[in-house]
Amino acid sequence: MGEGGCCVQLLDGDGVFNVAGIEHFMNSVKLAECGLSYAVVSIMGPQSSGKSTLLNHLFGTNFREMDAFRGRSQTTKGIWLAKCADVEPFTVVMDLEGTDGRERGEDDTTFEKQSALFALAISDIVLINMWCHDIGREQAANKPLLKTVFQVMMRLFSPRKTTLLFVIRDKTKTPLEHLEPVLREDIQKIWDNVPKPQAHKETPLSEFFNVEVVALSSFEEKEVLFREQVASLRQRFYHSIAPGGLAGDRRGVVPASGFSFSAQQIWMVIKENKDLxxxxxxxxxxxxxxxxxxxxxxxxxxxxxxxxxxxxxxxxxxxxxxxxxxxxxxxxxxxxxxxxxxxxxxxxxxxxxxxxxxxxxxxxxxxxxxxxxxxxxxxxxxxxxxxxxxxxxxxxxxxxxxxxxxxxxxxxxxxxxxxxxxxxxDPSKIRDKLQRDIDTHLASVRTAKLSELTALFEGQLNKALAEPVEALLDAASDNTWPAIRELLQRETESAISGFASALSTFALDQATVDKMLVKLKEYSKNVVESKAREEAGRVLIRMKDRFSTLFSRDADSMPRVWTGKEDIKAITKSARSASLKLLSVMAAIRLDEETDKIEETLLLALVDASNNGTKNRSIQSLDPLASSSWQEEANKRNNSMLPPPWAIAAILVLGFNEFMTLLRNPLYLGVMFVVFLVGKAIWVQLNISGEFQNGALPGLLSLSTKFLPTVMNILKRLAEEGQQAAAPPSQSKPKLDSKVFRNSVHSNSTSDPSSNISSTEDGDEYPSPLRK
Ligand SMILES: Nc1nc2c(ncn2[C@@H]2O[C@H](COP(=O)(O)OP(=O)(O)OP(=O)(O)O)[C@@H](O)[C@H]2O)c(=O)[nH]1
Missing domain, CATH: 1.20.58 (Methane Monooxygenase Hydroxylase; Chain G, domain 1)
Known part of the structure; x- marks a missing residue:
């Protein structure tokens, strides 16, 4: 039996496969790297027939050999594995347990068969070790072995062609030429007698095996000769797997890296007694x-x-x-x-x-x-x-x-x-996603840019239209609305042209472009309409301003100097006409060139008002701000100022002395009159300011600034009168008739001559100058 690192027991005597051992063997000799370039050689033969001795001399292995001093007893149990030294290709050598040993009983036949089948399945070359003297003998020791080999060969489903190299040991002087035919005849007889499956009944032996024969001299008796012959035999194992080499057809060869697994599986199948x-x-x-x-x-x-x-x-x-x-x-x-x-x-x-x-x-x-x-x-x-x-x-x-x-x-x-x-x-899904992301970004930027652009053009339109429209409305002439229409058209066309040009860089579809242009056009119109409405909302103030201006200024726009000879009625009428003109211009938005009868209606109303004082209703019906409810409320308030008749009677009775004192002193009378005027003015101003949603304080301030000079003038005049009263009666006769009073007021209130309108006009429906 061999020893050393490159010799391992593959199967023990009980048929247990040494997985770890074979893995270790494969790693240590690097068998896996060989691919298909390896050969497997095994030896069968009777026990103690010098198998191990032969292998060790032939392949330089280290299988354990029988110690000559221990006698002929079984040495090799199971199957051993070793690497052949220095033979190309890599050659794995298997030493099998002897087949006819005395130590095993009948049951061992099974193991013999199994090990024989295993060797045939994985080996390229099988050495059949036999004694020379067994050739031609009916009871030769190798006969059962050969029978076994041939029988198990039939169990290979599709057998590979294996080389059977018969090694004749202890050859006699009979030349091999004479021995070989006898041996072949023996082999053929055995083959013929082996029961075969139907498919292989007529199959010749040569289909399954290459039969080779070699004879060696006795190792014990002619060692030198033995060595020489072994060395010669060794040569036949070089390049054994090359075409024409000693190895068989190698149909069943598995790549070296699968050798371990293959051997393991084959053994498993054989053990399970299945066909291989x-x-x-x-x-x-x-x-x-x-x-x-x-x-x-x-x-x-x-x-x-x-x-x-x-x-x-x-x-x-x-x-x-x-x-x-x-x-x-x-x-x-x-x-x-x-x-x-x-x-x-x-x-x-x-x-x-x-x-x-x-x-x-x-x-x-x-x-x-x-x-x-x-x-x-x-x-x-x-x-x-x-x-x-x-x-x-x-x-x-x-x-x-x-x-x-x-x-x-x-x-x-x-x-x-x-x-x-x-x-x-294919990255197309990610590509599509990128495309979508880009499109989304473009859409968002496009939206922002279009908003910017729209805002820009709207801003430009607003700038180009709002102020001019305001100015035109303020001018309130016959040409106001035609001029506004022209301005609107011109600016809209200009903006639309610019906008369309700017939009062209966005490559939008025509429908979208059209929609945006229409929107801008509408915006343009809206600017004018909003402005017109805004101005209409202030129409009363504007009318009042216009009325005041025309009333208080002459044709040269110079402050009017009231001499008392002016035709106040005519001035008032002219101022009213101008105010009504303003109202008629602002009363409707005339962006279409359709004519209306607003102005005529208003003028008619003015004529009616002059005649029967009913123009309030006509004008107010055109101006939502000057509503009738406001007018009614104002009248109600004015009426409610009077105390009830019983109170007036009580005041007269109880205050008779005080009244008399006052009536006797013209200075007191004058002061009272002034106080009455101021009081009335404040009262009216507070009420009217409230109606126009202006605060009372601005009203008071306005009143004080406008009336202070007048009041001061009256007081001064009254003081002078008082002094004259203290003088001789001829000088003290008061000259304070209504005309003088009026003149004095007018002469001292040129800063706001219209402040006297309320005292000169009856039923004036316009805001009183005191309402400023
Ligand atoms: N007559 C003779 N004896 C040999 C020869 N070669 C080896 N022997 C002797 O045979 C005995 C058995 O040798 P092994 O090589 O162990 O034989 P084996 O067949 O391997 O034995 P097992 O493995 O037990 O079956 C030894 O004592 C060897 O000296 C030979 O060529 N002729």
Whole structure:
């Protein structure tokens, strides 16, 4: 029995397979690297027939040999395995337990058969060790062995062609030329007598076996000669697997990396007493081994430093050359697989390669998706930046088109850079998403820009229309509305033209453009209408201003000097006409050229008012602010100022003395009159100011500034009168008739001559000057 690192027991005497032992053997001799370039040689024969001795001399192995001093007893149990030294190709040598030993009983036959089948299934060359003197003998020791070999050969579903090398030990002086035919005849007889399945009834022995014969001299008696002959025999094992070599057809050979697994499986099948289908077995071994190799390679790649670093880097940013790097990593992995799986069944290894590739792609897919995500967001960010810059130089649609085109191009290039050769992944979904993002951004920018543009043109229109319209309305002439219409048309056309030109850079559809132009046109009209309404809302103030101005100023716009000779009625009428003109202009929005009868109605109302004082209703009906309810309320308030008749009677009775005192003193009378005037003015001002929603304080201030000079003048005049009263009666006669009073008031109130309108006009429906 052999010893040493390269000799291991594959099966023990009980047929237990030494998995750890064979794995250790394979690793120590690096059998897996051999691919198909290895041969398996085994030896069978009677016990103690010098098998181990022969193998050790032939292959330089170290199988344990029987100690000559211990006698002929069984040495080898089970099957041992060793590597042949210095023979090319790599040759695995198996030393089998002897077949006819005395130590085993009948049951051992089973193991003999099983081990014989096992050796036939995995060996390329089987040495049949036999004594020379057994040739031609009916009771030869090797006969049962050969019978066993041939029988088990039939159990191979599709047997490989194995070389049976008969080694004749202790050859006699009879030349081999004479021995060999006798031996072959013996073999043929045995073959013929072996029961065969129907399919192999007529199959010749040569179909299953290459039979070779060699004779060796006795090791014990002619050792030198033995060594020489062994050395010569050794030569036949060189290049044994080459065409024409000693090995058989090698149909059943499995790649070296699958040797361990294959041997294990074959032994399992043999132990279960099943037929051994070598082709199916090869496929099975290939399947298992290719899967093992693929898993190994995948695990190696998953832990590969280059891959781990790349996976980490891509989490944060774009990795330049991502596709090439991943492709290289995958190539390396697949190349490793190809190298190891090369000798297995092509169909199996191709299928397993595809599985490995698919697993590799699953491994790198998340990184690829992250990479695409980085590319998409980077391109989108760059697009936004580039688009903002482009908008400074080009129109919207040109900039959008150009930037979109270059961004999509950039995305495509980046995707090419990230593309993994083995994957052929289509980034079109991400591309579509990018396109959608770009479109969304463009839409949002377009909306903002269009809003800006609209606001710009609206602002321009507002500026071009509001103030001129206000001025035109203020002028309130016959030409006001034609002028407004012309202004509106001109400015609208100009704005529409500019707006349309600006919109053309957005490449909008015609319907949208039309809609926006219509909207701007409407806005333009609205500006005028709003302004007209706004001005109409202030029409009473304006009318009052106009009335006051025309009343208090002459044709040259100079303050009117009231001499008492003026035709106040005519002035009033003219001022009223002007005010009504203002009202008639502002009473309606005349953006269409249709004529109306507002002015006529108003003038008629004026005539009626002059005649029967009923014009209030006509004018007020045109002006929502001067409502009848306001007028009624004012009248009610004025009426409610009078105390009830019984109170007046009581005042007269109880205050008779005080009245008399006052009546006797003209100074008191004058003071009382002034106080009455001031009081009345304040009362009216407070009420009217409230109606026009002006505060009482401004009313009072206005009143004080306007009336103070007049009041002061009256007081001064009264003081003078008082002094004259103290003088001789001829001088003290009061000259204070109504005319003088009026003149004095007028002469001292030129700053606001209209302040006297209320005292000169009856039933004046216009705001009293005191209401200022
Ligand atoms: N006559 C003769 N004896 C030999 C020869 N070679 C070896 N022997 C002797 O045979 C005995 C058995 O040798 P092994 O080589 O152990 O025989 P084996 O067949 O391996 O024995 P097992 O493994 O027990 O079956 C030893 O004592 C050897 O010296 C030979 O060529 N002729």
């Amino acid at each position: 289908d070598l082709p199916a077995h090869k496929v099975m071994v290939a399947t298992v081994r290719c899967e093992e190799i693929a898993n190994e390679k995948l695990a190696y790649t998953s832990a590969d430093k280059e891959w781990v670093q790349l996976e980490e880097a891509v989490q944060h940013d774009i990795v330049p050359g991502f596709g090439k790097k991943i492709t290289a990593i995958m190539d390396k992995c697949l190349a490793g697989y190809d190298m190891e799986a090369f000798y297995f069944e092509e169909a199996v290894r191709t299928s397993k390669r595809q599985q490995l590739e698919s697993k590799l792609l699953q491994l790198v897919s998340p990184a690829y998706q992250i990479m695409l995500g980085h590319i998409r967001s980077k391109v989108l960010d760059d697009f936004k930046e580039a688009f903002d810059k482009a908008l400074e130089k080009e129109g919207f649609s040109v900039a959008a088109l150009e930037c979109t085109r270059s961004s999509m191009l950039k995305f495509d290039r980046c995707c090419e850079d990230a593309a993994i050769e083995q994957a052929n992944w």
